[in-house]
Amino acid sequence: MTQRFSRRSFLHATAATSGIALLAGCSGSSGGDGGSDGDSEATDSPAPDREMPAFDGWFERTGNYDGVHDMTGEDEVTISVGAEGNGGGFAFGPAAVKVSTGTTVVWEWTGNGGTHNVLHREGEFESELTASEGFTFEHTFDATGEYRYVCVPHETLGMVGIVLVE
Ligand SMILES: [Cu+2]
Numbered sequence: 001m002t003q004r005f006s007r008r009s010f011l012h013a014t015a016a017t018s019g020i021a022l023l024a025g026c027s028g029s030s031g032g033d034g035g036s037d038g039d040s041e042a043t044d045s046p047a048p049d050r051e052m053p054a055f056d057g058w059f060e061r062t063g064n065y066d067g068v069h070d071m072t073g074e075d076e077v078t079i080s081v082g083a084e085g086n087g088g089g090f091a092f093g094p095a096a097v098k099v100s101t102g103t104t105v106v107w108e109w110t111g112n113g114g115t116h117n118v119l120h121r122e123g124e125f126e127s128e129l130t131a132s133e134g135f136t137f138e139h140t141f142d143a144t145g146e147y148r149y150v151c152v153p154h155e156t157l158g159m160v161g162i163v164l165v166e
Contacts, residue, residue: 089113
């Protein structure tokens, strides 16, 4: 028994005595706000300095779009397919990344949200349609540009993404 102080006897003592006695016995306790302060947890807000362009409304249905994640200087960058967002596992995470030329982007399936794919309609890259957890598809970006891509089954839910290559 290493407890230095019995909370039970403390409560009994304060209940039975006056406020003056409570003050005297309240050396280390920080209680006393009556539990009125309930929900003050920190939220997952976007990094304040992250650029958040509108891309002509490309992300207007994409609830998990939280700005362009700067991943320049990396040889390889991973994007989750079936990340949490858009009402389920219907998101790319992050939705928008910025990488350097020569970077290989690896899309990795979480197994959530059903069947997904990664399609660049202009023909630079296209994965197969699959729901398999751990499936990966990769593309190396050798030219600068803005590459918009979608998951065909969930595009209307907002499951779209962008790779900016600089
Ligand atoms: Cu999808």
